[in-house]
Amino acid sequence: MDRDNGPRVRVPEQRAPQQQTAGTDLRFAVLGPVRAWRGGEPLPSGSPQQRALLTALLLRDGRTATAAELIDAIWGEEPPSQALAAVRTYASRLRKILDPDTLISNAGGYAIRTRPDALDLTAAQELAADAEKARAGGDRSRARALLNEALALWGGEPLASVPGPYAENQRTRLEEWRLQLTEARLDLDLELGCHAEAVSELTALTAAHPLRERLRELLMIALYRSGRQAEALAVYADTRRLLADELGVDPRPELSQLQQRILQADEELAHPADEEAPAPAAVRPAQLPATVPDFTGRASFVRELSNRLATAEGSVMAVSALAGIGGVGKTTLAVHVAHQARPHFPDGQLYVDLQGAGARAAEPETVLGAFLRALGTADSAIPDSLDERAALYRSTLDGRRILVLLDNAHDAAQIRPLLPGTAGCAALVTSRVRMVDLAGAHLVDLDVMSPEEALQLFTRIVGEERVSSEREAALDVVAACGFLPLAIRIAASRLAARRTWTVSVLAAKLADERRRLDELQAGDLAVKATFELGYGQLEPAQARAFRLLGLADGPDISLAAAAALLNLEVHAAEDVLESLVDTSLLESAAPGRYRYHDLVRLYARACAERDEQPPVERELALSRLLDFYLATAAGVYALERPGERVLDHFSRTEYPGLTVQVRETALDWLFTESSGLLACARQSASIGMSRRASDLLMAVVDLGESGANSHQFAAAAMAVSEAAGTAGDAQAEGRARTMLTHALSVSGRFAEAEIQAQRALALGRSARDPVSLGQAPNQRGIIALYENRHTDAESHLTEALAAFRADGNKPGEAAALCNLSRVHLATGRTMSAVDLAQQGVTIYEQDTTGLALRLANGKYALGLALMGTGLASRAEATLNEALHVFRDSRQQLWHGMTLFRLAEVHLGNRQPARAASHAEQALAVLRGIGGEWRRANVLTVLGRSLAAIGQTDRARVCWREALSAFEELGSPEAEEVQALLHPTHVAGAA
Structure with a gap:
């Protein structure tokens, strides 16, 4: 609820006519502290007993409560001697606060008359009823949204601090109802496939309500659907032991049946049930052309x-x-x-x-x-x-x-x-x-087929026997055909007519992009001839745009980027691109975004090589696109890292980019354009533009830590490194290998990252490049810290610090100081660790508005140092400041790692349920990024937290998984986890 403006009560869409009520601008809240507002102004609710009277009247839905009922509600069986007078006094005071027409006297009692939607509880009840109707009607997404809206009306413990037996009974009832709504919403989460996200909340709820079997059941399903079968079974074991110890009973049959389904790896349980598609209507012959006998999908x-x-x-x-x-x-x-x-x-x-x-x-x-x-x-x-x-x-x-x-x-x-x-x-x-x-x-x-439909069509033409033994090759074939039905039919027909060919032979022929269109012809069918018909009807301006736009790699392209590539004003570019969309040679992926079908792109490139004269026009178009991306990305980088000197060392661009001054808009652009940016870096380096390509990688380094783009970033960094090395450009190669080091470190591949960092530093020295000379040793220091090589880490970071200072790079200096802080912390120098981190934060604060990403990195380091000195509350507050920035900046890696560190703080502060919740959230956020070393560290802390709340079987599963990862990596943390798995430790923890 909004503390200043009253509860956000949902007004019903339509209600039956009711009698006119007073106090039409009054609002009341009981799902939390009992409060009242007139308009946006809070009203005083008086003493605790006066609030108890208000509560008793609000919860009677406008019915009259007698004086005796109110006395019983407020004081129970032992009322004071002047109870009746006190009730009258409280009622009189409330009437003055509200108004005489809202609180009325009636037949020796009192009642509150106000609009039904003025009470947050009524709004929540209506939302829950609407959610039930939506779910019954099959609209699960709407039902889930309505339940979330209902749950959002709670502002803490219902009827908080209201005395009396009536309030206590109602508080218990409302808490139980809230839990039921939460279970219903979690059930919908699982039906809608949000199982990984639900694990964290369910872990916390099962810790808070250990005997509630429905929550345990939902947690088992969520873990099982997240691929964590062993943990799901461990939850059952913990539950069975707890029920036996506490109540002397076995789990209910539904829970036991769920355990059996998990043991049997039930496929139906692994995924929410899909709705069956209605059967197609019968086909009858007519004057129409015959339908194809192998019609598939659609x-x-x-x-x-x-x-x-x-x-x-x-x-x-x-x-x-x-x-x-x-x-x-x-x-x-x-x-x-x-x-x-x-x-x-x-x-x-x-x-x-x-x-x-x-x-x-x-x-x-x-x-x-x-x-x-x-x-x-x-x-x-x-x-x-x-x-x-x-x-x-x-x-x-x-x-x-x-x-x-x-x-x-x-x-x-x-x-x-x-x-x-x-x-x-x-x-x-x-x-x-x-x-x-x-x-x-x-x-x-009409779009292309889905991969499943495409494979089904290919199999129908070629035959099940030939395809079943080479399914992967068949998937490669239909993917090379771009899932285009005509191309699939041609490829399948060629294979069906050649009994000596295997599917793999055909896949190999189609793997060569320059020959692919020539391979896709059979008899009078040819994909290229089909495209020729459309291309031949284009006007000259359309044909030029069609050719040049096909040169750019990446899944799609924005209107602004396309305008740069075509060297046109945005409005002129939009006109020509939309005309191509109308011919179906180009697709509109979304408003202001365009893409080619894969085979159409190959055809467009062939046309560019054949028709674009002079040939230098092709290179100029791609150079304009690279300039546009680099100029815009540099602006985004500057917003996130004010004062960063690396921008002064970027290559000069000829073509301008977008000017983005709002941070949220800048991040939207960066992450929306991520695939195109990274594809442009790879492609530009391959055609001799390595220097600007390496700068572009540095400008979009945030994509390397974002989760969704981490693997793409690493692949692009590798490609640019190799291309720059082939071109003999030491500066570009050094910067690209610095970015590759960063990507490998993010994924937990520290040994490989160290090799790349050494090469980057050598190249930086060769080229006398201040960027690599600072960033490469900084990366080496971070890697050494992760590998517990603390002397090496301090040496590398000291070198980085000197390089950053020599370049006048204050943010770089701050980063090195914060990293040195972590080395000091790891070697027991806790006070100097706090001092170094604080120095870094101070530098960041001098050049930032308070929201910049690097300041959050500084807060993260300071939070760790404070945690090491035992200042848990300051550490938690500092880490939470960093968490908000990482989340808003869409930095998935640091978001997840900060959640992990908060879990450590809560565990050290003897709050294991909160620790387990934060650790579960960290696992969900870090899914697919950060590498196995980071995941194993989180699992270790999660296991400690679970053991502390009595879920020891599940804790063991987490520790065994962590141990396996640490042993495979050869990490020293394996010894710590082995000790945790020792029976005496687990018994002590429980």
Whole structure:
């Protein structure tokens, strides 16, 4: 709740009419401290007994409470001698605070009359009821959102500090209801696949409510679906032991059955049940082309179009226009749907190929003549003009139910005269052009197949026997085909006709991108020929944009980046790109973002090599794109690291980037563009732009710690390092290998990181590059610290500190000081550790607004130092400051590690339940990043926390997993975990 403006009570959408009530601006809260507001102003609630009276009246839903009932509610069986007078006094005071029309006297008692939505409890009840209805109706996402909204109304312990037996009973009831709502919401979390996120909350709840079996059941399911089967079984063992010790009973049957399902690795339990798709309607033959016998997938499109066409019966005309690139299967889908819709059109189905992708599209007059003849009109009765034929066509269709399939249309003007204009008829249109100017059309953009559908189609053509033994190679084939139905059909047909080929042979042929389009042709079918039809119809400006845009690597590209690549103003670039989208040669991935199908991109690049003259235009386009990314990323870097000197050492850019001054907007840009940025760095280095590519890596270093982009960042750093080495550019190679060191260290591969750091430092010395001379020894110091080589760590960090100071790099100096602080802490010099970290924080604070990312790194180091000196409360507060910045900056690695450190603080402060919750959150955040060494450290602390709250079997599972990781890495921490697993230790911990 908002402390100043009252509880955020959800107003019901619609209620039955009620009598007018007073106090329409009054709000009350009982799901926490009992409070009242008028408008936005808090009202005094008086003494504890006066609040008890207010509570008793609020919880009676407007019914009158007698004086005797109120006395019993406030004092129970031993009221004071003047209890009745006291009740009257409290009521009089409350009436003055609220108003006389809100608290009324009635038949010797009192009642509160106010709007139902004025009480937070009523709002929560309505939200819970709405959630139950949404869940019953199958809308689980809405049900979950409503329950979260209801739970958000709690502001702590309900009726907090309100005395009396009535308040105590109601407090227990409300707490139980809150727990039931939480269980219902957690159940929905698991149904919606959020099992990993639920583990942390369930761990804390089971610690707080150890005998509540439903929570244990949900925790077992969440752990099992997170791939933590052993821990799930350990939860059952802990539960069984606890129930036996505390209550002398066995777990309820549902819990025992769940244990058996986990032991049997029940597949149905591993994933939420999917809804079954309705069976497709029966297909009947008609005047339409035959549907292909191996029609595969497209269930959602078949369902959507079939339902749309079914509405044409007895109603207005329905038009469904399918758009998509050549070869995506528009005609195949349309014919298939038309066959299924035939029962709705018993009077016939018409079909024509309008040849819209060819040089000479069919004339509407000719098509109408053919249609009229098919409908029984004599040749002599067919008029000559287009308008007369269209009028006769519509008159002939009047009173009939007919489906018209207009295949391969050129544009909306071509098909308008061919559309039936009477109720009960429908037209199904396919085209490569999106017919946004076709009034009333239901537009459908057809995309490529899903990997499962593509593999199914390939298997149907080739045969189950040949594919089953080479499933991975078959997946490579359909991926090389870009999941495009035409390409898959061609590749499968070639393989089916060559019995001596294996699937692997075909996959190898398609692996060569420069030969792939040539391989994808069989008989009169060819993917390249399909694309040629669309490319041949482009205007010169469209064709240039199509060619150049295909040069850029990356899954998609933003409008601003595309404008830079094309050297156009943004509005001009948008016009030409949207025109390409309308031709289906380019896809609009999202507003302002564009992408190619993989095979279309290969074709566009082939066109660029063939048609783009002079060839230097291709290199200039990619250079503009690199400049745009580097200039914009440098601006984002500066916002996160004010005062950072590395920017002064970046290469100069010719083409400008975006100017972003709001931190949140800058981060949005960085993470949205992540794949394109890293792809650009790799590609630029490969064509001789290593220096700017290495600078771009440094500018986007935050992606290396983000989780979602860590592996991509490491791959890009490796590629740029190798390309710079081949080009003989020591400065670029040194910077790229510094970034590679960082990426390897983040993933826990410290030995490999040390090798790269040594090479980076040598290259930095060779090139006299102040960037590598500071960052490489700093990285070496961090690695040595992680490997417990404290003398080496101090030597490397001292070297880094000197290099940063020589360059005037204050943020770099602060980073080295904070890292030295951790070395001092590890070697027992706790006071100097605090002093060094504080020096680093002071430097950061001089150059920051308080939100910069590096300041959070300094706070993290200071928090560790304070923890080492035993100042737990200061350490917790400092780490929480860092946590908020890491989370807001989307730095998943540091977010997770700070949660881990908070778990250590709570464990040392004898708060094991909080420690377990934070450790579980750390595991969820660090999933997929940070490496096994960091994960093992978190598991060790989680095990300690679980053992302290009595979940010893689950603790052992965590420790065994940590031990396995430490032993595989050869880490000295293995000895500590072995000691934890000793029976005497676990017994002592329990």
